[in-house]
Amino acid sequence: MAMLIRTILNEMIPQQMQNFISSKFFDLASRCLSSDFTFIIEERWQAVNNETFRAVEAYLPTRIGPSTDSLLIGSHEPLNPKSPPKQSIPVDCKIIDEFQGMRLEWTLRSIESKNYFPREKRYFRLSCKKSNRDRVMQSYFPHITRTAESILNKRDTLNIYTYDQESSMWESTVFKHPATFETLAMEPELKQSVMEDLDSFVTRKDFFEGVGRAWKRGYLLYGPPGTGKSSLVAAIANYLRYNIYDLQVQSARSDSDLRHILTSTTNRSILLIEDIDCSTKVAHDRAKIQDDQEDDDDQQPNRLPSTDPGVTLSGLLNFLDGLWSSCGDERIIIFTTNHKEKLDPALLRPGRMDVHVYMGYCSAAGFRKLAANYLGIKDHSSFATIENLLENVTVTPAEVAQQLMKSDEPEAVLQSFTQFLHMKRNEIQKQDGKQES
Known part of the structure; x- marks a missing residue:
């Protein structure tokens, strides 16, 4: 009888319906028995x-x-x-x-x-x-x-990530940069203000929620090359114990691609865009770009208008403080540039770049910190002469560090560095004399 019933059902019910009934029956049985x-x-x-x-x-x-x-x-x-x-x-x-x-x-x-x-x-x-x-x-x-x-x-250990455009994913490697706020050759007051701002940021989650703002902080580090912008980023990462996502804006094909890239970063992290003035035209002052384009059009009236596909300024701003900025918590966004004046004012206002940090040439306080780091000394008879020269000579912390690394003998290094500063001062005086003549 069972065989007869099965034969009749096989003839009357399609195979797809039989499979559906069997799957539902087994699902019900597994839920009841498991x-x-x-x-x-x-x-x-x-x-x-x-x-x-x-x-x-x-x-x-x-x-x-x-x-x-x-x-x-x-x-x-x-x-x-x-x-x-x-x-x-x-x-x-x-x-x-x-x-x-x-x-x-x-x-x-x-x-x-x-x-x-x-x-x-x-x-x-x-x-x-x-x-x-x-x-x-x-x-x-x-x-x-x-x-x-x-x-x-x-x-x-911390990680630093870079975006691989071919695989459309972040690739990581271990981040072991030795820079800390203790070793940075910055003005003490500026260093202390940055540390206090970071401490305030990480403890104010309830404040950001209460005022209806995304829990993030924007920093703009600007100044001449070699003044320690990258070292400050490393010091911030080591201080907060945050991973770094180093983004080249050219990696994004469009605004939607940029949103995918940025939303795939984790909370408690640093998003770093270095040399933003060189990364993309969208960061440049639109008024200046328009003037330059009009000048080019006057010189080349038959030239076709250029197309610049990729990320737009509105796409970048939307992540900084638009609706997409709320996709993530406790994030630090850092832009670095050598030419702040080239950036569009829309990037610079509070809410996008909240803290502007000028990384300038080496000062007396910066030199003393570098001497302590590289030579292990806090004072020397030649310090007064060097500090007087630094008031009239512009050298970057990177140049000073290079000079202090020449030898393990402090006397020889300081003597060589003094000669280096005298030489730079003489070059400046010669240039000034030529300009006056």
Whole structure:
């Protein structure tokens, strides 16, 4: 009878309908018989990086134990080969965690996306008992977030990211720049004001939410080449323990591409755009560009109008303080330039670039800091002569550092540096004499 019924059903019901009914039946049976529940934590969430994924990624290496079946290890300290390797979680590795009597099983998975630009798509699977589902949501995930925040605040290594246009993703490497606020050859008052501004920024989350502003801060570092703008960026990163995303604006093909690039950065990070005046025409003063174009058109009336596809000024401004600026928290945005006067005023106003820091030529205080760093001395009989010369000679901190690195003997170095300053002063006097004549 059963065989007869099955034959009749096979004749009367199409195969696709049979498969649909079978799948629904097995799904119902598995839900009724299985006592497990699975959470999926993907790397991306609603067009931005998933902060829960990032927290789990920081938390799980602390739960590696005897039950862990595989490990990913590596080292990024070539100068210290005896240092123990770092531990990480490889794909398909299972980690068992115990929390408040619950047994929780983690697995990292990876699949290849089939988009125009193929890339790895990672996600975590968390299995627990169905009866523990609410406790996991209410207690376990907040515990992971708190633990991960503590780990990230104390991390001993930072990363610097650069955007790979071909793969459409950020590539990272370990960031180990020795610059700190202690070693910077800046005016003490300026250095202190920057540090106080950073301290105020990281502790004012409630203030930014209360006034309805995105939790971010914009810095413009400007001044001649070699005055320490990049060193200040490194010092800020080391001070806050923030990763750096170094963006070349030319990497973005359009405004939408720029939004994708910027929203794929993480919270508690620095977005760095160096030499913004050279990176793209959109940053230049539009009034000056229009005047230059009119002059070119007068000289070449038959020239076709140029097209400049790519990022527009409005696209860049929209991320700085428009609707897209709210996609992320606790971010520092830093522009550097050698020519502030070339930038469009729209980039410079508060809310986009909140703090303008002029990195100037080496002063007496800057020289003393460099002498302490490179020579290990805080005072010398030749300091007065050198400081008097610095009042009439413009040299960058990079030039001073180069002179102080010539020898390990302070006497010889200071004598050579004094001669260097005298030579520069004589060149300036000669140039002034030629101009007067």
